[in-house]
Amino acid sequence: MQDEDGNTALALAAIYGDINIARRFVNAEGGEELLAIQNKEGEIPLLMAANSGRKRMTRYLYLRTSSHVIDQQSSHNRVLLLERCIQAHIFDVALKLLKSYEELPIESLPILHQLARMTSAHLQPSLWQTIVYSLKNGKIFLFFLPNSNIQEESTIMDSCGLKSQNRERVLGHKNEFLQILWYYKDIISMFNSSQLREALVYDAMLEAAKHGNVEFINDMREANHDVLRAMDNHGRDIFSYAVLHRKHNVFQLMHTLCGNKDIISYTTDMFDNNLLHLAAHLGPLSDLNLRPGAALQMQREIQWFKVHSSSLVFSLSSAIYSPCIH
Template sequence: MECIGVASRGIVHEVLTRYNYQQWKTLMKSYLRGENLWNVVENGYASTPIDAQRDAKALHIIQLSCAPNIFEQIEHLQTAHEAWNHLAIVCRSEFKVQPHILHDVVSDFSEHKALYKFVETGDWEGTSSYLRDQPHAIFWVPPSGRTVLHVATIEGHITIVKGLVHRENQLLEMQDEDGNTALALAAGYTGNIKIAKFFINAEGGEKLLAIENKEGEIPLLLAANSGRKRMTRYLYFRTSSDVIDKQSSHNRVLLLERCIQAHIFDVALKLLESYKELPIESLHVLHELARMPSAYLQASRWQTMVDSLKNESTIMNLCGLKSKNIQGVFGYKNEFLQILRYYKDTVSKLNSSQLRDDLVYDAMLEAAKHGNVEFINDMREANHDLLWAMDNHGRDIFSYAVLHRKHNVFQLMHTLCGNKDIINYSTDMFGNNLLHLAAPLGPLSDLNLRPGAALQMQREIQWFKAVEEVVHVKCRGAKNGEGKTPEEIFIETHKELMKDGEKWIKETAGTFAIVGVLVITVVFPVVFTVPGVLDPGIPFWAMEDRFTVLIVADVISLLASIITVLIYIDLQTSRYAPTDFLKRLPIKIMSGLGFLSLSLVSMMIVFCAALGIGVVILTGFTFILLVPSQLRLLLQIFQFITANPITGHQKSTFIGRIFRKLLLLPIKACRH
């Protein structure tokens, strides 16, 4: 570990960017007040050593809390007061009120208003009639600079577009007040590929691909910026390399960045293939690759499943797709991973200083934050030192994995062999070890996926226990800079979640206990009641098979209901310690729900045996509708108990596997 990358990260939850200024301002103001530094930020400071020291500390905090592009705006400023006021100007100027694309189409002018109304509503007969009477009106331009062709393009009226171009081809090159041609509007705003194809295939239409608007952007860049995938692909293959590189290589890098942001990976891959050697400025794209959500990268995992399934019909049944679409979905190649390989080769040629200057270390931390383990693996293969990227707080990628609850990155610790000890002992600048970082409540984005506060609490304990296993024993009781141990922080930050979990369990237990009592009141009298006569002269008890089924099912339903009520009464009176949420309470919920489901099914069998085939059909339909919803919750609780995605361990027993299959059968039956 010769070099440690240092990334610009702040005290607040998210660094300052162009889009989160108001939230950042509120959080930063609270933090500075807590540190008794707000006065020097708000009013400046007198020339005393103490105030100068406080100002330097406040300025340093603000600088650390800015994203790299924002930090560049204030790095030359010497006081916190100047930096704070300058950030207000810079960030607010990023938000400019832009008129809607349809603004000033028909209103705000009186001349030729009828013509524009015909075009806007798609009335070609009215448009043609008006232009026959006033042919010069076709070139008339309102204050917005938008001709009738611009309006027809915005509204998507292909018939009027064709008619106008056939009448006057010069309309194609006319630009509005923003410098946009009709093709530019189709590319960047409407995404109407039929209209775009017509423009380009028209006489002289290919010249439109090179016309820049006032921002210096060609239609291809506008399409990529809007994330219009089909339009971007089409325009890329119609736009020559000379047009893309007309000003500088910056356009190509900008297009590459926008394609990656919009997940247009096939075009991004073509752009990379056009380079003999990637320019240094293209390394900034690494941040976009690193921020790719881990959920999007499931394509590579799906590919493994496809390769393992030899029966194509099975794949189609699983995905609900026709065979010709399978290759399009799974790809049989992952463009994202291919793009990573290009950057992997480039990164492998850079020295430590270049890696820092080009913010590659920062990209590693971004990847850890978003759970992009594919990015981390490729970059560490390019340069193993990147695995030890660290921010200004002394937090590495594993710290980020714990803070943001990214279990796939956390599992990389098992591959470190001897180097794992470095992480086990490490602490950040606030004296926090990994277990301290696992103690606070996790991100809401992770917890919202959990079925109920109790299982949220269970997942939090699983994280705490998983980290506890990898840190050194002395770290478990170590105190951070605030004098708190990990366990103290965990209990303090999870009080509300524990209350919510206890409330969720008691409400669930109360509801299911009432259902269990109702079932008992229904099935209990059946044992002591002799059924009546079904047909004249034939008592029900004479039908031995149905009578036996009725009695057995009734006894099972009664016993299962009693057990259910006893379990949920126990839940109502149980103690609720943090460790109880790990296994004891979820197992009781699962057991009670299982017995309740058994009692309900048995009760339906009792009624079916007593009343005949018509009721069998009706109750079977009811079972298909209602029971699977409860079984899904039961299966989800079971998975929480037997599987731990944080460590990658799967606790599976023979009974557990049988139970899982039994739970899945009715759910699969419903889907089919």
């Protein structure tokens, strides 16, 4: 039976995430046929579950739904499911979908933008963010993890007594995220500058800088060094986005990649702003609101300006014009 929208009872269970009901339907005699029934929009229950962000339901339905059913309408369904899984941070299912491809289709490249926008899913906090762990004995540990890798984070968590199951949950998403990026590196490595622009990879790099996603920037840079030339229509590059959006981890990464002396080439955007001008701009309100109170907000802005002005003034006064890419 289907309602006026073409949804079966299993489809409604998929949308609302009731996995016990879903199991009863699928395990009933002939129940697996429900997995293939499309609603009026041509969507099967698996796609609906992913679109609603139902992680457990998506995992269950993906295991029970055959690949033939997923592709029954068009091959676009697989890309759509991949996009929705990444958007909902269901990385384990996304990885299984990627492994099902012999070669990634070009139409999956826009997913790079979703990967670039992620900030918390892969657990890479910026200098201004902290991770807090509460232990059994009531002690609370606050520590920074700027530009750290999985091994370093695991060591810190061990020293703080974090349970192995919790550690796996914390680090699992990051590890899966890095594996997903690995699948896209092969495609990106074969692109020239015009192809990178047409596939909007440059735009994805700027999005990653805006959201503090250093893993994305570093992995794409390893695949194709040309991605570091990303620039928007206003003449602002990755450095500019890092400064303008207060992403210290991205700024530090680029600073490391470019060397201590040739931190930037002396360029300005279409408004004649250099990086020092951008550092003087008021930071994003959503970022400022992390610390309540106007005084603390101003203090943080001053600290940000001091840190970057010292580096930028040194570069500008030395008249270094060498670019980051060699």
